[in-house]
Amino acid sequence: MYTYELDFKVRDYECDLQGIVNNSVYQNYLEHTRHEFLLDSKVSFSDLHDQGVDAVVARVDIAYKTSLRPGDSFISKLGVKKEGAKYVFHQIILRKPDMAVCIKAKIETVVVINGRLAKGYPVFDKLVGLDESNTK
Amino acid sequence: MYTYELDFKVRDYECDLQGIVNNSVYQNYLEHTRHEFLLDSKVSFSDLHDQGVDAVVARVDIAYKTSLRPGDSFISKLGVKKEGAKYVFHQIILRKPDMAVCIKAKIETVVVINGRLAKGYPVFDKLVGLDESNTK
Amino acid sequence: MYTYELDFKVRDYECDLQGIVNNSVYQNYLEHTRHEFLLDSKVSFSDLHDQGVDAVVARVDIAYKTSLRPGDSFISKLGVKKEGAKYVFHQIILRKPDMAVCIKAKIETVVVINGRLAKGYPVFDKLVGLDESNTK
Amino acid sequence: MYTYELDFKVRDYECDLQGIVNNSVYQNYLEHTRHEFLLDSKVSFSDLHDQGVDAVVARVDIAYKTSLRPGDSFISKLGVKKEGAKYVFHQIILRKPDMAVCIKAKIETVVVINGRLAKGYPVFDKLVGLDESNTK
Numbered sequence: 001m002y003t004y005e006l007d008f009k010v011r012d013y014e015c016d017l018q019g020i021v022n023n024s025v026y027q028n029y030l031e032h033t034r035h036e037f038l039l040d041s042k043v044s045f046s047d048l049h050d051q052g053v054d055a056v057v058a059r060v061d062i063a064y065k066t067s068l069r070p071g072d073s074f075i076s077k078l079g080v081k082k083e084g085a086k087y088v089f090h091q092i093i094l095r096k097p098d099m100a101v102c103i104k105a106k107i108e109t110v111v112v113i114n115g116r117l118a119k120g121y122p123v124f125d126k127l128v129g130l131d132e133s134n135t136k
Numbered sequence: 137m138y139t140y141e142l143d144f145k146v147r148d149y150e151c152d153l154q155g156i157v158n159n160s161v162y163q164n165y166l167e168h169t170r171h172e173f174l175l176d177s178k179v180s181f182s183d184l185h186d187q188g189v190d191a192v193v194a195r196v197d198i199a200y201k202t203s204l205r206p207g208d209s210f211i212s213k214l215g216v217k218k219e220g221a222k223y224v225f226h227q228i229i230l231r232k233p234d235m236a237v238c239i240k241a242k243i244e245t246v247v248v249i250n251g252r253l254a255k256g257y258p259v260f261d262k263l264v265g266l267d268e269s270n271t272k
Numbered sequence: 273m274y275t276y277e278l279d280f281k282v283r284d285y286e287c288d289l290q291g292i293v294n295n296s297v298y299q300n301y302l303e304h305t306r307h308e309f310l311l312d313s314k315v316s317f318s319d320l321h322d323q324g325v326d327a328v329v330a331r332v333d334i335a336y337k338t339s340l341r342p343g344d345s346f347i348s349k350l351g352v353k354k355e356g357a358k359y360v361f362h363q364i365i366l367r368k369p370d371m372a373v374c375i376k377a378k379i380e381t382v383v384v385i386n387g388r389l390a391k392g393y394p395v396f397d398k399l400v401g402l403d404e405s406n407t408k
Numbered sequence: 409m410y411t412y413e414l415d416f417k418v419r420d421y422e423c424d425l426q427g428i429v430n431n432s433v434y435q436n437y438l439e440h441t442r443h444e445f446l447l448d449s450k451v452s453f454s455d456l457h458d459q460g461v462d463a464v465v466a467r468v469d470i471a472y473k474t475s476l477r478p479g480d481s482f483i484s485k486l487g488v489k490k491e492g493a494k495y496v497f498h499q500i501i502l503r504k505p506d507m508a509v510c511i512k513a514k515i516e517t518v519v520v521i522n523g524r525l526a527k528g529y530p531v532f533d534k535l536v537g538l539d540e541s542n543t544k
Contacts, residue, residue: 011440012453013294017287017342018185019454023193024163024285031159032419039479045420046427046478049154057159061197070289070454071447147304148317149430153423153478155318160421168283175343181284182291182342206318206425207311290457295439295465299432321426329431333469 001090002077004037010072020067026103027060030091033076034107043123052114053121058086059108066100068093074102082128085119086110137226138213140173146208156203162239163196166227169212170243179259188250189257194222195244202236204229210238218264221255222246273362274349276309282344292339298375299332302363305348306379315395324386325393330358331380338372340365346374354400357391358382409498410485412445418480428475434511435468438499441484442515451531460522461529466494467516474508476501482510490536493527494518 008029016022035045045055068074073096080089087109093102111118120130144165152158171181181191204210209232216225223245229238247254256266280301288294307317317327340346345368352361359381365374383390392402416437424430443453453463476482481504488497495517501510519526528538 011436012443013288013296013436013439015289015454016285017182017289017291018190019289022285023167023196024160027160027163028419028421031421035420044479046153046423054154056203057200059197059199060159061195063195064193067192071452147300148307149300149303149424149432151318151425152421153425153427155425158421164283164285167285171284180343182287207316289454290462295468296432296435299435303431318425326426328475329472331469331471332431333467335467336465339464 001079002092003079004033004040005075005077006033006036008074008076010068010070010074012070015070020069023064026062026064026093026105029076029093030060030062030089030105030107033078033091034089037078037080038127041123041127043127048123054112055087055109055124056112057107058110060105061107062103062105064103066095066102068095068102072096080128082120082125082130085117087120087124087128137215138228139215140169140176141211141213142169142172144168144210144212146204146206146210148206151206156205159200162198162200162229162241165212165229166196166198166214166225166241166243169214169227170225173214173216174263177259177263179263184259190248191223191245191260192248193243194246196241197243198239198241200239202231202238204231204238208232216264218256218261218266221253223256223260223264274351274364276305276312276351277347277349278305278308280304280346280348282340282342282346284342287342292341295336298334298336298365298377301348301365302332302334302361302377302379305350305363306361309350309352310399313395313399315399320395326384327359327381327396328384329379330382332377333379334375334377336375338367338374340367340374344368352400354392354397354402355380357389359392359396359400409487410500411487412441412448413483413485414441414444416440416482416484418476418478418482420478423478428477431472434470434472434501434513437484437501438468438470438497438513438515441486441499442497445486445488446535449531449535451535456531462520463495463517463532464520465515466518468513469515470511470513472511474503474510476503476510480504488536490528490533490538491516493525495528495532495536 014021014025075094078089078091089107091105111121150157150161211230214225214227225243227241247257286293286297347366350361350363361379363377367374383393422429422433483502486497486499497515499513503510519529
């Protein structure tokens with residue numbers, strides 16, 4: 001289910017007054033994982049934006065299980081599949097070394113091309129295992 | 137349904153390379169709204185933490201509808217009710233002046249007292265309209 | 273010396289594990305104050321960027337005096353003058369209501385037009401009290 | 409002069425609407441480098457805080473030279489020495505692979521123990537090459 005993973009380490013400035021990583025920061029981790037996943041396939045989120053192609057988050061559903069703390073290392077994993085016009089990412093963050101589940105997330109994204117919602121985009125379809133003939 | 141609201145204005149540093157407010161920043165807006173809602177009832181998130189009482193987010197479900205942009209003003213509204221041991225916040229962010237829905241969110245929180253999950257906490261129960269006799 | 277001011281309130285997510293506003297966040301406050309100062313004169317940082325005109329920070333010098341804490345309100349003030357090709361902002365943040373100095377900052381900015389360093393820009397020169405004939 | 413270094417990679421969410429890393433984010437990089445430098449010597453900023461010992465930034469002076477962009481990797485280097493009661497960090501960030509200087513910074517920190525300014529702290533003195541007999 002998870003086809004890509006990235007190692008991280010908590011940075012102290014990401015922790016809030018409760019002494020744990022702030023809830024919003026996990027969205028940063030999740031986004032960075034998705035963008036590195038793209039880069040790993042030679043797709044640059046930033047370059048796409050410059051070409052008028054934006055991957056846009058339509059919905060996030062995040063279950064928070066175990067809080068990350070200063071000094072913690074963790075793995076962020078993702079898998080992606082297409083559902084209709086959406087690219088749906090299943091993401092999980094696991095604390096090292098005990099592999100406690102920190103969060104589980106489902107992130108629904110859509111593609112906007114020059115400001116208009118598209119049914120997909122060839123380079124993204126390739127990432128989810130669809131060849132270009134399926135993207136129409 | 138919404139019982140509290142707070143006015144905001146987008147700050148340019150909250151916008152990412154797409155020129156819109158980054159997805160994670162909405163969680164900051166939502167959190168700040170909840171904490172100001174508490175303060176409005178003389179409850180300080182920070183003071184509670186110092187007393188060993190933490191309100192902790194267990195799940196967030198956010199639907200992104202319209203992106204906020206540099207210069208935009210907006211209203212953040214919330215309502216809260218108790219479901220079992222959870223305090224569930226329904227939150228919405230509306231762009232001014234056209235009141236376009238930017239996001240709709242459901243945020244489930246629980247109370248942790250001295251590191252242990254609690255069934256509730258009197259000051260929070262009061263906020264959702266339960267009197268103290270119902271919190272046992 | 274200070275010609276513009278803006279009211280703020282600390283947001284809990286801006287505080288780090290020390291329970292005080294993180295040092296980097298003051299740069300956010302300072303930037304937002306500068307951009308609101310511009311907007312107050314009908315100059316949009318974001319619109320300028322879209323036109324190829326970027327105000328760029330060349331140097332910051334910030335003295336930290338008193339830490340802001342959860343619940344604190346504060347005033348951010350600025351003054352600006354031109355020194356050579358630089359627009360130099362003097363900024364101060366004062367905690368309310370005791371007006372304790374939180375930080376004092378000197379921010380040197382330059383203008384980059386289509387990627388090239390410029391000697392100034394008319395709308396900025398107007399802001400520092402230079403008329404357009406002086407900007408050559 | 410620089411005795412410690414740490415590798416980083418820009419994360420897209422750190423970039424602002426100008427498409428470059430926001431100025432405030434460099435302070436995050438600098439702080440994380442200092443804290444990792446401490447951890448490398450088995451000193452935890454977070455644990456020290458829990459013991460009532462806080463390293464506090466008194467002044468930052470940052471010269472911005474070359475902007476980091478999406479996809480950039482970089483090295484963050486630091487050296488530290490003691491000047492009176494201050495621990496002064498000299499820090500530099502270099503873009504890879506061309507080693508262009510992104511920023512140069514001087515960060516002055518002091519030690520606050522249980523809320524009172526101290527002349528130093530043994531574990532920090534050891535880091536700057538002073539033995540404990542010199543810290544009195």
